[in-house]
Amino acid sequence: MTPINHPRRRFLQTMGATGVLAVAGCLEGDASEESNEAETDQNEGGDDGLPPAETPDIETIAADPTDVPDPVDWNEPRTHEWHIQTEEHVAEIEPGVTTRFMTFEGQVPGPFYRCRVGDTIRLTFDVPEEYNADLHNIDFHAVYGPGGGAVDTTIAPGEGEETIEFTTKYPGAHIYHCAPGNHDQHISLGMFGTILVEPEGGLPEVDREFYLGQHELYLDGETGEDGHHTFDFDEAATENPTYVLFNGEVGRFADGGEEGPLHAEVGETVRVFWCNGGPNLLSGPHPIGNVWSKWYRDGDVLSDPAQYVEGSAVPAGVTAIGEMEMEVPGPITLVDHALSRVVQKGLIAHIDVEGEPNPDVFNPDPEP
Ligand SMILES: [Cu+2]
Known part of the structure; x- marks a missing residue:
């Protein structure tokens, strides 16, 4: 097998030929041939020296795209108690290809958090030894404060939880992510998500x-x-x-x-x-x-x-x-x-x- 054939074979196997061909309508029509080839190509271990795929320890790493909290229905500032823990998991990227993901709450992206401008968040952050080999923290772009919270939430596995409290002073959809030094590694492997701070009056109903x-x-x-x-x-x-x-x-x-x-x-x-x-x-x-x-x-x-x-x-x-x-x-x-x-x-x-x-x-x- 030549390396250049790897990607398309895999995608055809995962999504079916029609799924790929519907993308942009501009691919060449050799889908069925490659699809058949792919069936003989599972779980043989890496042919460039990679170790065999590991057994996933979680059913899927992918967050459910429909798992979005209901819109804000309160008109005065509230206090929320949020608990977030980090979890590293081996999961499949596609059949026969695994990596060790890093996550908030065992999903990529991390959970969608929703609140109203002026709300106060009491956040307890934990890096349980059971799930983690590396230290982690959390940086909210919705926070005024050192590292968006990261400075005071940096925890090594099993070190015990940290609690911070912040008030959302400005609305918007904002990212949160891990910022441990190797930011690129931890974000790439899944440690990012969205906090939506709704404005007074909320967003239009959809x-x-x-x-x-x-x-x-x-x-x-x-x-x-x-x-x-x-x-x-x-x-x-x-x-x-x-x-x-x-x-x-x-x-x-x-x-x-x-x-x-x-x-x-x-x-x-x-x-x-x-x-x-x-x-x-x-x-x-x-x-x-x-x-x-x-x-x-x-x-x-x-x-x-x-x-x-x-x-x-x-x-x-x-x-x-x-x-x-x-x-x-x-x-x-x-x-x-x-x-x-x-x-x-x-x-x-x-x-x-x-x-x-x-x-x-x-x-x-x-x-x-
Ligand atoms: Cu991290």
């Missing part, structure tokens, strides 16, 4: 919200190569990732993926929180087959959102917010429009929109 975490993995070995991969600092320095993923897994929420596609209905307004953990790459979120009818650049919820933008630039360490109108049935493909990341490195999700056709908007079969 029918459905999704939360996706984009990030890059820099690993030893090639994309799609069988075996257990570990973080490669030299590769990270080149900013040329082995994988670019939603939620730590190739195509999990794509057509043909384990939990794909996501679902919406004609007539709905759908909001997507696009959390770009990075650690390095600028993302260009685009919904193929739709448009961001409202786009809250950089997670700014005070300014008027941009309207009907096809894509925008989301730097690493920023959560942006996009909304779409579901005008017609059919698939919407969520991509970073740097499309080699989609076609070759694993970043893709689909929303399947169900409902009655709307031929005034789109008619695939007009009368002659």
